[in-house]
Amino acid sequence: MAKYGMVIDLDRCVGCQACMVACKAQWQTPEDYFRTWVKHIGPVQIKDEMVFTSYVGQCNHCDNPPCVPACPTQATFKDTETGIVLVDYDLCIGCGYCVEACPYGARFINPVTKKVEKCDFCYPRLGEEDPACVKTCIVSAKVFGDLENKDSYISKKISEGNTYIIATKEVNPGPNVYYKGRRSKIEAIIKNYPPEKKDTLPAKIWSNVLRPFVILGAGATFIGSLVAFLFQINQGEKEGEDEE
Amino acid sequence: MGKPISRREFFKRSLLGAGAIGVTDYSYVFKKFPPGKAGREDVELIPSICEMCFWKCGIIGKVKNGRLLKIEGNPRNPHNGEKICARGNSGIMQLYDPDRLKYPLLNVGKRGEPKWKRISWKEALNRIAERMLEYKKKYGARSIANLSHGSSSIPMRKLLKNFGTDRIAHASFDQCRGNRDVAFELTFGMGAGSPERVDLINAKAILLIGSHIGENVHTSLVKEFIEAVEGRKAKLVTVDPRFSMIAGKSDYWLPIKPGTDTALILTLINYIIQHNLYDREFVNNYTYGFDKLKEEVKNYTPEWAEKITEIKKEIIIEIAELFGRSKPAVTIFPGRQSTWYGNDTQRVRALAILASILGAVGRRGGYFFPTKIKLKGCPCPNKIEGEDFLCDTSEYPFMETTTECIREATLNDEVKMWIVYGSNIIHNTPNPQKTIKAINKLDFMVVVDIKPTEPSLYADIVLPEATYLERYDIPFMVADSRTPFIQIRRPVVQPLYESKDPFYIVSELSKRLGLKDCFPCETMEDYLNLALSSIGTNLRKLEKEGGVYRYEGKPFLDDFGGNYRFPTPTGKIELYSTKLSLNDKDPIPKYEPVEDPPKGWARLSYGRSPVHTFSRTENNKWLHALNPENDLWINEEAAKSMGLKDGEYVRLKNQDGVVSDPVKLKVTPGIRPDMVHTYHGFGSQSPFLRLAYKKGMFENALITKIVLDPIMGGMAKRINFVKIIKDGKEIDFPVIKQKPSGFKKKPEKEIKIKLTAPLPVGGHEEEEGGC
Amino acid sequence: MRNEILEKYLPLTPEEKEELKKKRIKKHHVATIFLHWFNMLVWLTELITGAALIISSNYIFVPRFFTKLVSDIYGTRGNIIRTHIFVGVVWAIVLILYALFGWRRYLKPTLKEIFGITKDDIGWLVSKFEEVALGKKVHYPPQDSYNGGQKLFAIVVALMVPVIIITGFIMAFHLLTPALIRWAIIIHFIAVGLVVMGLSVHIYMALLYPPEQEGLFGMIHGYISEYFAYHHHYKFWRKKKKGLDKPAELPPKKDLSPIKAGIFLGVVLFFSFYLTGFGLGSSGFVQRTLVAIFGAFAPESVKNHPYMGHYWGVYPLWNFLVFMGFGVIIGTLFAMFLSNHKFRFRIEKGDKISDIQRLIYAVIGGIIVGFATRIAGGCTSSMALSGGSVFSPGGWLFMIFLFVGGYLGAFFFRRLWK
Amino acid sequence: MEKINFYLIFANLLDYPDEKKLSLFERFENIVGLHYTGEIPPLENLEIEYTKLFVNAHPYLPAPPFASVYLNSENLYDEIESFYQSVGYGIETREFPPDYLIYELVFLSNLFNDENYKAERKFLISHFLPWFEKFVKKVKENDETGFYSFICEKINIFLNNRLKELKDGETNLQKRVF
Incomplete structure (x- = not known):
């Protein structure tokens, strides 16, 4: 049992985007699509401090990921052994509910395979070597490891303090990618790329309108027919009786 | 109908006799295997050296059946180890690029x-x-x-x-590091080296003038630099009119007025000498011409410097004190691309002199010596x-x-x-x-x-x-x-x-x-x-x-038992350069003012993009997707008064009337109002390059005025001034009086509990920084 | 207002009632019955697998144990979706074939009836509602072969089935854009939901509601008692009684005019080229069948035979022409059913000659034509049609001399026919 | 009936032109059963035209003879190489990337010699023809002499017919008496 996570030290990161290319080389994502991204922010004035940082992001493999319930066929699920959110490509029909539901925008529909694609912490490489982005990060800003095992390097890094998660009061799906660095940088990121809960209209209709209606409807018809049946039995109506 | 004996069939048959004369059978292309077991399944790891730029990081090629799958860093390489940058990772695209040259x-x-x-x-x-x-x-x-x-x-x-x-x-x-190497030759008798010979990891204080480490990615240098600053908490002073990525990580950011760097350095030298913060014993043993230097720089005072460089004198004094305290573990970074304003060799010599009087030569934390075999x-x-x-x-x-x-x-x-x-x-x-x-x-x-x-x-x-x-x-x-x-x-x-x-x-x-x-x-x-x-x-x-x-290296003075002889005419570090005086050039650097942009104009500066090696990697599909075009940094205040908005496309006109391609504006407070900045190597004119053709601005066309460095003839290019052209109308830059400034980074409050994370977090132990 | 409806009922004496109960009349065609039960099976599997697919907490509408059960039955969840898609595709094909081939005889009349909602149907619905909900005693207006409720349900199904198929295909094969797939899911869900609502009433009526019991058996063997028809489907009964129900002898289908037939043949030829890359042809079919038969007995000699060897290859019958040949035969049979020609064995001949003469001449003609096609490299359909359509000179020459030969022949042999 | 390996002749004609390869052009005309109306340009013009179309050119290579330029599949090289391996072939000389036009024609000629029609048909349908058609279109757009557009167009038609022949099973693979 393990829960893999990552720590990204924004103070160390220089925004050189090596992680993006290493990931693309490893998983051959199509042209302008990346599983991990580096979005430069600034230089911009935050309170009385100048900030020039980059939002290094990917799938946060959240504890209660909003993308999992958003997927109708449950193609995406949080793997219990490793805590990594994976996708079962047989079940994925490429509808993109999960793409909208992800507060960090970590998913995209691959135009070639027409199915969803996301970072899976280099799941096939797990165990042998670190994910491609962690290995190539020239300033070792990215650290990957098992959060549950207390004396792993990543747990020590987190316990050093000054560690934040990109989450707000309203939207906090429990991400497992932690960010270290100056508070102003985290604020700049949250200001520019706030995690927002946004569901697609059809998904909302389905979960808020249709689902209760169906359950209600099914219940009603069941009870209705039951009542009608009982009503009919105690009537003792004979078969083919004709009143006229 | 059935298939009639068509003419084609008839001819085909008649050719049988002729046999296949003169047909090359290409049998050398394929090799026969039992089905499914063709070739080796395993992936070979072949060590080699990258050349996506000239830094020569060690790489490992993952090859299967003679075809390259992926490139990664070579853990055996003492410099970059398993780390390689964005360009290194995308080398495979250069190998299999259909537009490549193939035959003579x-x-x-x-x-x-x-x-x-x-x-x-x-x-x-x-x-x-x-x-x-x-x-x-x-x-x-x-x-x-x-x-x-x-x-x-x-x-x-x-x-x-x-x-x-x-x-x-x-x-x-x-074009690049010529004058830096000549300056170091004149002072120490040897160039600054590539990779630069600076013992960052042991430095307590680092002075960085004009180099944008991090945006200019030389893997092992950036790796050690960040380890020194973030890992070992060395104090970093960055002098750059633009708030570069590395300025964001430094303790002091000095938005200096362009062209006045030499004034700042000479003021530091003077202050350190006057308050004898310099390393007296080192100066006596290893330097020549200290008295002449002392005499020369005596009227470069912080007050004078504040007016010239627009940096607060308190900050200048604080920095001088910092370097004085931390000597000799001080790195005065030599920089790399140093052809800026015209009198650049003297500026780099001033840097070398500053390092010498602090004794940071051949010592831990400072410059070290190369070891050739x-x-x-x-x-x-x-x-x-x-x-x-x-x-x-x-x-x-x-x-x-x-x-x-x-x-x-x-x-x-x-x-x-x-x-x-x-x-x-x-x-x-x-x-x-x-x-x-x-x-x-x-x-x-x-x-x-x-x-x-x-x-x-x-x-x-x-x-x-x-x-x-x-x-x-x-x-x-x-x-x-x-x-x-x-x-x-x-x-x-x-x-x-x-x-x-x-x-x-x-x-x-x-x-x-x-x-x-x-x-x-x-x-x-x-x-x-x-x-x-x-x-x-x-x-x-x-x-x-x-x-x-x-092999065994001898980087420091004490490796030579203390009696090291510098390969200069005097055998010592020449604060007063004998060679220069022979060629009647100033033996000791002087500050010579540089022409300021006239009213309404701004200085055009340029720098590296982290994902491109100038124009060489423009046509690389992956790198292009990361950073397809360069954008123009412009000061927020100036842009507001000129009515320009972030993300707009404008053109630039330089003093000789050359008009550039359109370029996207990046409005930010992180640059001085009298200056604009862009990435070099974009807007390729060669239609050969399928992707890069006409993407971004070809700023080299704007650089028509050049000044040759008086000592070594290097082409200084940051002396061209530009105006903004928006929808055909020329817009002048406003004159914004710049008060002397200099920013000091406030220490971060120690926060034990994570701000918004539900998990409570343990205490803070001393952490041995990973190298 | 409701009372006058009653007058329309012919009052029946109890004896007539007993007598009617014994007699039986036909309600449903065989095809309709087959289609109904096929639909039932498909809907059963699709509902089960479809419901079991949706297990995410936002959308699940069936109890957890059910989805768990189905997943266990199917092993991996991947199998569920594969079955769902497979059954869906089969269902779509069957429906499309039914619509194409059963249009004149089955689909069009039923659709006309379903969508032909009359006052009585509405009256029926209103009174049904009053009876069930308000418990009043009501009399129902006379109904046609499908009563108001059944018509309503049939309309819903007729409208929703194409929607279900289209959205299903979009989802299964990721057609067009993800945005469209997003909407396809809930439209699919809504459409199925509507049909299921109707279905629940439909099933309740058929299984649990005693008076409608006979209707269920009507769908099994196609017959219902006359009394049931009188009581529940009065208009249908009366029509049946007065013999009005038969589609009044569908107007005899005129044979297709030769011009139209020619155009259709051209279209077939075009699509034959477009789809298979080859034109039409029949002599090859005959040729290959012969080669196959001879080959069965003397493979070696056929293989080395200079001419037949060419066709030998491995599978002489494995050729599109053979399939085209069989296709033509089956096609003509099918066309027979659609048209009003009846299936009888007969020898068409001129008046003057006897059957035997006709057969002998046919054999001689066949031999001549056989040789001719082989030498010309194709029979009428291949040379003239396929050849002609690609402007091969041989094709046009063949066509011209075909007509010339035809007229000469007609001139000499006209005596035989008069 | 002994077969003539037309794939090899196509590969020769689509490779860099020289006297030996051009001598095969008559044979090519017989194979595709059409006579080239224009007269064959001198060797030097052909060499320039070939370099301009398939090697390096100004402003950029109009018709690169590589499948990856025309197909936007993700890891095309893996797919091609696994297909080669599935029928027992591995690339020996790595002078060209695995998706090079001549390599694929040579692979087809190997299949043709092994009479592995099933694989030949699958390779033509699933990989070769889809990109070859786009390649031919690019050649026709940019070829001034008309010589290479003639060759490419005729090869394209011939291969499509070949595909139909394979579909007929006229020369099918399993040798089974019916």
Whole structure:
């Protein structure tokens, strides 16, 4: 049992985007699509401090990921052994509910395979070597490891303090990618790329309108027919009786 | 209907008798295996060296059945280890690029509009050799010039020196680090080194003037720099009119007025001497001309400096105190691209002097010394008689041959033939129109490259060079390192098409030129085995050990038992430069004011993008997707008053009326109002490059005014001023009075509990920073 | 207003009632029955697998144990979606074939009836509502072969089935854009939901509501008692009684005019080229069948035979022409059913000659034509049609001389026919 | 009936032109059963035209003879190489990337010699023809002499017919008496 996570030290990161290319080389994502991204922010004035940082992001493999319930066929699920959110490509029909539901925008529909694609912490490489982005990060800003095992390097890094998660009061799906660095940088990121809960209209209709209606409807018809049946039995109506 | 005996069938049958005469059966292409088990399944790890830029990081090629899958860092390499940057990761796209040069091409059309015919290597080399011998006979060997860049051009340069011409320009001399190395030669007798010889990891304080580490990615340097600043908490002072990425990580950011850096450095030197914060014992033992220096700089006071550099005097004093306290573990970073405003060699000398008086030379945390060892190899002796510099060096005593002076020589018919080796001379040298004019006067032009860039448009013969993933190269001895080592580039995959490695080109050419004594080795492997035999190993053994041979280094003074003799005329660090005084130049750097942008204009500055090596990687699909075009940094206040919004497209007009391509605006408070900044290497003019053509702004066209450095003739380019043109209307830059400033980073409050994370977090133990 | 409806009922004496109960009349065609039960099976599997697919907490509408059960039955969840898609595709194909081939005889009349909602149907619905909800005693207006409720349900199904198929295909094969797939899911869900609502009433009526019991058996063997028809489907009964129900002898289908037939043949030829890359042809079919038969007995000699060897290859019958041949035969049979030609064995001949003469001449003609086609490299359909359509000179020459030969022949042999 | 390996002749004609390869052009005309109306340009013009179309050109290579330029599949090289391996072939000389036009024609000729029609048909349908058609279109757009557009167009038609022949099973693979 393990829960893999990552720590990204924004103070160390220089925004050189090596992680993006290493990931693309490893998983051959199509042209302008990346599983991990580096979005430069600034230089911009935050309170009385100048900030020039980059939002290094990917799938946060959240504890209660909003993308999992958003997927109708449950193609995406949080793997219990490793805590990594994976996708079962047989079940994925490429509808993109999960793409909208992800507060960090970590998913995209691959135009070639027409199915969803996301970072899976280099799941096939797990165990042998670190994910491609962690290995190539020239300033070792990215650290990957098992959060549950207390004396792993990543747990020590987190316990050093000054560690934040990109989450707000309203939207906090429990991400497992932690960010270290100056508070102003985290604020700049949250200001520019706030995690927002946004569901697609059809998904909302389905979960808020249709689902209760169906359950209600099914219940009603069941009870209705039951009542009608009982009503009919105690009537003792004979078969083919004709009143006229 | 059924299938009638069609005419085709009839003919087919009749041909049977004729048999398959004259058909090449390509049987060499495929190999038969039992189905499903063709070739090896496992992935080989082949160590080699990257060349996406010239930093030469160690890489591992993951190869399966002779085809490259992925590139990763080589953990055995002491510098970058398993780390490689964005360009290193995308090397595979250069290897399998369909637009690559594939065969030797002969231009049978006009210059500029080439009509190419593929010819064999034999024929191409014969033609080149023929021409070279002809020109040597008629006009002398020096009528052949070479413009080159990158490690693969070293054998060609050696050949030409053996052939008799030294008209060889190395783009990086006059465009990039030429004056930095000359300044260090004059002061310490040796250049600053590449990688720069700075012991960052042990430094307590680092001074960084103008270098944008992080946006300019040299992997091992950035890795050690960040480890020093973030890991070891060294104090970092960044002096840059723009809030660069590294400025964001520094303790002090000094938005200095462009062109006044020398004033700041000399003020620091003066303050440190007056308050004898300098390392007295070191100065007495190892420096020369301290008194003359003390006398020279005595009126550079912080008050004076505040007016000139617009940096608060308190900050200047605080910095001087900081460096005084932390000496000798102080790194005064030499920088790399240093041709800025015109008097740049003196500025770098001032830096060297500041480091010397703080005793940060040959000491932990400061500069250290290179350790070279002798390697045998196939010699190609230099047969240049005498040193009559071909360029008029009366004005510039320490000038090596530069692109500028080759252009001049060609224009007045002294040069008949150019060999352009791996350098996009139209993209990297200012005033490209002049370069094209010179080319059109040439009789013969040869271009050796891996991609058809602009120069190949004008070439008579184009030779395809193998990319770094397909060739051997001369052994690279990384002497500028505390843990010096020798690393070997070997082909990760077999060369594609008919591209050849540089040694093949040069050794074949030397045979045809009848140069018996130049590169007698048959192949590069023999050369390497010969070289490696002098350190008791050979290619096979080295590859098994991961392609890196490490040897003992002597980086610091105490490695020499304290009596180290600097290779300068006086045997000491020359604060007062004897060579300069001989050539009646200022022996001690002086501050000379630089022309300010006139009212309504702003200074155009440029720098590197982390994902591109200038224009070389423009056509790389992956890198292009990361950073397709450059944008123009402009000060928030200035933009507001000019009515410009972030993300708008505007054009620039420079003082000579040249108008640029459209460029996207990046409005930010992180740059001075009298200056704009952009990334170099975009907006390629060569239509060859499918992706990069006309993407972003080709800012080299705007750089028409250049000033040559008085000492070594380097081209200073940050002296061009621009105006903004929006929808045809010219908009002037406002004059915003800049109060003296200087920012100090506030210490971060120690927060135990994570701000918004539900988990409570444990205490804070001292953490041993990972190297 | 409701009382006058009653007058329309012919009062029945109890004896007539008993007598009617014994007699039986036909309600449903065989095809309709087959289609109904096929639909039932498909809907059963699709509902089960479809419901089991949606297990995410936002959308699940069936109890967890059910989805768990289905997943266990199918092993991996991947199998569920594969079955769902497979059954869906089969269902779509069957429906499309039914619509194409059963249009004139089955689909069009039923659709006309379903969508032909009359006052009585509405009246029926209103009174049904009053009876069930308000418990009033009501009399129902006379109904046609499908009563108001059944018509309503049939309309819903007729409208929703194409929607379900289209959205299903979009989802299964990721057609067009993800945005469209997003909407396709809930439209699919809504459409199925509507049909299921109707279905629940439909099933309740058929299984649990005693008076409608006979209707269920009507769908099994196609017959219902006359009394049931009188009581529940009065208009249908009366029509049946007066013999009005038969589609009044569908107007005899005129044979297709030769011009139209020619155009259709051209279209077939075009699509034959477009789809298979080859034109039409029949002599090859005959040729290959012969070669196959001979080959069965003397493979070696056929293989080395200079001419037949060419066709031998491995599978002489494995050729599109053979399939085209069989296709033509089956096609004509099918066309027979659609048209009003009846299936009888007969020898068409001129008046003057006897059957035997007709057969002998046919054999001689066949031999001549056989040789001719082989030499010309194709029979009428291949040379004239396929050849002609690609403007091969041989094709046009063949066509011209075909007509010339035809007229000459007619001139000489006209005596036989008069 | 002995078969003539037309794939090899196509590979020769689509490779860099020289006297030996051009001598095969008559044979090519017989194979595709059409006579080339224009007269064959001199060798030098052909070499320039070939370099301009398939090697290096100004402004950029109009018709690169590589499948990856025309197909936007993700890891095309893996797919091609696994297909080669599935029928027992591995690339020996890595002078070209695995998706090079001549390599694929040679692979087809190997299948043709092995009479592995099933694989030949699958390779033609699933990989070769889809990109070859786009390649031919690019050649026709940019070829001035018309020689290479003639060759490419006729090869394209011939291969499509070949595909139909394979579909017929006229020369099918399993040798089974019916």
